[in-house]
Amino acid sequence: MANRSQAPNAPSDGSSTAPLLQGDWLTRGAEGRFSAYLPRDGEVVRWTEQPDGSWSGPVSLGGPGPAGGLTPFLAVGQGVDRYVHLLALRPTAGEEGHVELVHSVQFQTGRPALEWRSIGHSNGKGPWTGNPAVAVDGRGRVYAFMRNGGGGLSVRAQKDAGGWHPWWDLLGSKTDPSPVAITNGSGFVELFSSHAKGLVRYVQRESGARPLREELLPASVTMGTLAATTGPSGHVTLFYLDQDGQVRAWSPERSLEPTVLGKAVGTGRLSAGRCLIDGSEQTVLAQQSADGRLALAAFPSEQETEGIQWSETGERHGELAAVLTRGGDGRLVAMARVGTGAPITTRQKASAEGLVLEGWRSIG
Incomplete structure (x- = not known):
């Protein structure tokens, strides 16, 4: 039996040879063809379904930065516009053991993705604190969630006119290292995590607003097992x-x-x-x-x-x-x-x- 405060296979930055994945790493484009994404050898690679049902790839989507390549982690989210947003972790130059969250986007199936850009760390700078999660709201804005050094959750969201808001502290403590982000039928973003004493939900009530932490629900939970779907x-x-x-x-x-x-x-x-x-x-x-x-x-x-x-x-x-x-x-x-x-x-x-x-x- 797993301890309620511990995942069955607790993930950590770079501790596994297999990639760590969050979100919809298999996506379907506007024309109906699929793309699959994995972190591999310090970068992200993509396979693309062809019109005849075969697959091409893998093709590199890049990722290396001043301090080396990406860690073996990837989170993927897709909006109603079918744009695919990729979040990865990259070592920070000049800061031994520190990482930063980086973002890229693919607008069309099989086409190159944009250059990876840093969106920082939930604590400004610091080591791995958990596996980020990503969701895209009904207006195409990206929400990047990341556990912070205090064990709570923080989020950085895209602005309507481009760029990103500062990191918002969503509060909490002792949360699951792998939260689950999803968009509901109203186009609002929700985040679920577990805690030593139960389940925690963060939810938007207005478009573009900061997700709000709701009261913890006492429950017996095994960390690292969460999944969600919109019905x-x-x-x-x-x-x-x-x-x-x-x-x-x-x-x-x-x-x-x-x-x-x-x-x-x-x-x-x-x-x-x-x-x-x-x-x-x-x-x-x-x-x-x-x-x-x-x-x-x-x-x-x-x-x-x-x-x-x-x-x-x-x-x-x-x-x-x-x-x-x-x-x-x-x-x-x-x-x-x-x-x-x-x-x-x-x-x-x-x-x-x-x-x-x-x-x-x-x-x-």
Whole structure:
């Protein structure tokens, strides 16, 4: 059983050979083609889906700075304009052990990304304090969240006319090193984190405003397992593991208290997405099982009382992380990072009933 104040595999800057990922690192462009992003060898690389369904890449999107390359971390967010925003961590020149947050953006599928630009550190300067999270509001403004040295959360947001606001301290303490940022159906940004004593939510109530910290909800939580999705109602649901290894769902705007969906198949982080199954809107969860395979579970969106049943897919791997999204036809598209290698991907079969996947294949 994991201690509630500790992630099952506590991440740290540069401590793992495999990349650390936050957000939607598999994105779909305006023309319907996908792009996948990973940090590799001190930079970010991208694979691009071609019109015939094959993939090209990897292509370097750069990243090295005066003090060397990027750390093995990447957070990705996408707005309704389909622009893809990339956040990475880069060592700071002249400050041993210090890092800074850097930002880039890709405007069109397959095109070069903008030059990486520093947006600083939540404490002005300092070492790794946690894995940043990113969300893009309904007007295309980026919100970069980062745990600060006091263990609370800070955010830096883009201005309407360009540039960035100063870092805003959102308060808090002893929060999860890997918070989850997401945009709700109203275009407002929400951030979820866990605490030694429960769950914490930060939410915007007005466009462009600073997210506000709500009262902590007492709960049993395993840090490092959080995932979230915006449902058909436009409200956000958070998924996480409790200390008994149960998957729970919490949706404050739907007045859904932490509700057990079923037993987890592993101890690591969950992934969440939505797709159509037999014409019905479904939420899909993914987690690496105890024997190393990726397991999926689906249930009717926002009907948590239906519970979940897991089904394992693919081969066994020592370490993987998954991302779930949907194609233009509504079907599920899954991708998994396997160690330090190229990602593998699969899609929901069009002609099959239920959630049946095609075979997994490498994209590069």
